[in-house]
Amino acid sequence: MRLVIARCSVDYAGRLTAHLPSAPRLILVKSDGSVAVHSDDRAYKPLNWMSPPCSLKEEDGRWTVENKAGEKLIITLEEVMLDSTHELGIDPGLIKDGVEAHLQELLADRMEVLGEGWTLIRREYMTAIGPVDILCRDAEGSTVAVEIKRRGEIDGVEQLTRYLELLNRDPLLAPVKGIFAAQQIKPQARVLAADRGIDCVVLDYDGLRGIEDDKLKLF
Incomplete structure (x- = not known):
């Protein structure tokens, strides 16, 4: 999993359009290819995201995430405060105790x-x-x-x-x-x-x- 904390703006182009103005945010890039943009609230729910399968192209402070339907999530990075990658391995899944x-x-x-x-x-x-x-x-x-x-x-x-x-x-x-x-x-x-x-x-x-x-x- 890749964790990026950056000041950025986000634009979504697809069946509709959406814009997130510039602000500090957390960007999660998972091994399944999904990309999610989070703020420091809203619990687990991202502000915007792209579900897999999708591709990520990085160039000159601009990320373009595109899925098979041609929808795009465009993240413009203004300042990167953290960029780290971590190998989490295979998750064993949730074990419920109420069996x-x-x-x-x-x-x-x-x-x-x-x-x-x-x-x-x-x-x-x-x-x-x-x-x-x-x-x-x-x-x-x-x-x-x-x-x-x-x-x-x-x-x-x-x-x-x-x-x-x-x-x-x-x-x-x-x-x-x-x-x-x-x-x-x-x-x-x-x-x-x-x-x-x-x-x-x-x-x-x-x-x-x-x-x-x-x-x-x-x-």
């Missing part, structure tokens, strides 16, 4: 957020077709199977339905109710869950970690 396994662990440790008097039977309760994320009992002593997803979609409801069919064949567990829990649940999944007699719970990940309000929304 299903962690949600399962947090919820198992805090069964009371599902309701007062709820108790855990077992995490990863094995069935013939796979493990149920959480098997627990509600305040009345009824068995409840909880399927946890980061994003709740129809296939998750179908999966829980299959688990419930098997679990309800066990006289020591039946009747077994179902809860479909996720950080966000698609409307179609809600409709299918309601049709199957399954409750939906929206999980507040930060709340489960004790960062914010620890309430769950039960629908």
Whole structure:
């Protein structure tokens, strides 16, 4: 990545025209060929940019960035205060900590957020077709199977339905109710869950970690 801090003016010529008058700015030139012009505000959003694929031509204090459509970003450099290049390497990508396994662990440790008097039977309760994320009992002593997803979609409801069919064949567990829990649940999944007699719970990940309000929304 190349970082240039310079007093410059910027002109865009393409489907429309735009002009940035002279001012100190940060110019980012990335290895993918993209060029972005930033000010010292607006968070991550550049003032103007050119997305790849594009070419950069430098001559006499003037940069011309052109894409395949013939659109041009013309940067006129008046004073360069910093010009440095850094090799960042391959980025490993964003690793999110709100994965299903962690949600399962947090919820198992805090069964009371599902309701007062709820108790855990077992995490990863094995069935013939796979493990149920959480098997627990509600305040009345009824068995409840909880399927946890980061994003709740129809296939998750179908999966829980299959688990419930098997679990309800066990006289020591039946009747077994179902809860479909996720950080966000698609409307179609809600409709299918309601049709199957399954409750939906929206999980507040930060709340489960004790960062914010620890309430769950039960629908």
